[in-house]
Amino acid sequence: MGGMRQKYHLEPDRGLLNDPNGLAYFKGKYYVFFQWNRFAKDHGYKEWGLFKSSDLLNWTFEGSALLPDQIYDQDGVYSGSACVIEDKLCLFYTGNTKSDGRRKVYQCMAVSSDGRKYLKHGCVLETPADYTEHFRDPKVFKGSRQGYFMVIGAQKSNGKGAVALASSCDGVHWSVKGNLAETEMYEMVECPDLFELDGKHVLMFNPQERDNDNDVCGVSFSAYKIMEFDEKTETVGDRDLDKHCRFDQGFDFYAPQTFCDDKGRRIMFGWMSRMNEMQEQIFAAEERNIHCLTLPRELNVKNGRLYQRVPEEFERLKGKQIPLEMPKTKEIKAVFPQKAAFVKVSGSDLDQGIFIRFPEDGTKIFYNGSEKVFTFVRYDWVNKTEEQKSFPMEMLYSLELWLDQSSIEIFLNEGEYVLSSRIYSKGEGQTVIFKGMTEKSEIECKEINTGGMHNE
Template structure:
């Protein structure tokens, strides 16, 4: 038995494996977060939609399975998708997977409808894979246009083995047709989990670039990206259709994938992502050993557009979780230590300058570390399988603020109000502690526990 890794304020199921967030929506005075779930094992052999709901985005209730596989068109899995309220009903669009005895895949986009947000009735296939694409055709994200029509963005692989983002359209949200390719990749073999939305009048396209071995049908690598795009709602066209140039990396950390957004009733654009895309099977197996569950979602994040960049800030409601403030003890002229009572803590370091913070920040006795040299922020994590450092980094023009949210087995780091973010699952091996070297009296440090 290993250490307890159960999170305290991140969404995770009571058992089994969680991956992509699905169907983020506000419906009948509740927030909904659906997710890919294997309730039986901690692997990807079974896929259904699990469900959480909440009145306030803080207190979540796990409601079990919402949509299960079993029909002809989804007998091999109910895969990722999205939700939208249409005519007072909650409509869930998802990719149904069917495999034959040789493992050959057939993918269709399917619909399930709920009157109460809890019980779903399947309506079957609404869009089949069009000609010119392989059966890697999935992850429908549906949204309403200003003229009350509907669009569906999907990730697809063309028959030439390269990825694309595809558009479907509908007048009523129920009868769908394939429209056209929005954007393409020349190097990456697949595009997953696209999301297209307007923020402050600017359209933003989120997507995941995936390298695949098409012959072996295996994933090699993947990462999340975004572009500011010009999208014409009337024609459904993007001005630029290049997915591999002009994009920004959405997240700089280790464990972040399949982001999805929705619009809250007050107009905020809120994002969740899967915070557990561990790169090695051995690392994943070791992390889940001794626990009934594996993987979680990120904390919810509010998206803002500033000077042409997408910022991710922690959801404002999360600050209501903050409790007692811990004592900061000076251990030297430019160093200090804070010892929280538990692994669930919050840190904010402000008024940083090259002189005030120019060295290192060690979290939980070196499980993760931040190093700033005046130009590059380096984030390291101790690999719990090989006992060596893993490294991620981000070049910044300045470093003025660091905000850290620590849970039992994760760390999320927000720099400069969300300009850059690092997410990581961590294997709990030490007592909670924060050690800073290279901070003088001009910097303001606050560390607080969680209530």
């Protein structure tokens, strides 16, 4: 069997998925919309698809939700967000149009009272004169006192990136207030999100290098900045986006978005891909679809950093304990019957160093305790070699792995650092080999129960 299709991550039955959109908790259900091309495994068409759930674990795939069928969105229903306003689910998105090769965008609104039918209300905000038509991805949230705010990914008319801010008294009539924050290093900022959490404000954003002359996108990644947002003056204390933290240290993570659920938790999903065209072609050659979302993650601010944890509901997915084998070598081994697996290693001795490998797929994880560097290595399925991500890390005391058929999400120190990556999956089973462990280490290996889950 094998293949790349995931067992417990959200992905549609066909086509290409990218950014999570319109995340919301509405009338007892979790809503996860997403950018979708249902016709092909490329980015040539964009609508919104939809998953729904009552428990974050078991999801129903609802198919199409918003189609590019109006004059203001005829060339794509691009990314956006959701906000519950007066007991209605209000979706905000960027309508994309092109005429004679020239782009024109509109920030649009669609409304539903039942979460099934979405009535488009058209454009609620046109691009102001201070910006190019790279003006998109509206994220709307309710103010703590009154009114609503919208952050928008933008490119200023001088070709540099910014996060624009708009406000509204009713969620329908909007006015742009100017730049909330700006960058001199990047030509565009995509998919911003701003929210209050644990007494601070967090601005999430995706800086992007662009060749403005040829209108071509280069390097882009996800970042965040902890700051103070003053609703009254509609300003932040530090407007410099070039001072930021990376959101994820892995290969495949982009365009994260958050929402608040009925338990008051700040939940995030991200797009688990940054593949180039050649990687996509090979990775999904045998599948009807490509790309998936990350696991949902509960966010918190601690010690000046954003921590990410898998929500408590996922404890219910943990199944049978996998026994540890201890050959005569200094290795410890666990053999899983399927790729979907949970592994946790903890203990004070991890700070001295640890080495974990997955021989079937060519994945390696190691922490160098003397140099204080964490490294993740995966098989490069295009060049048939290895590729790696490394970053400095002062201390390691906990390492948690959530593995699926073709992905790995690594949570270090209870979510202080996270690495998200797709894996070129070979076969069905999974062997994990540990080195560098002492009697102070604890290893937990469990199967993941995926029966009855996913996009039914």
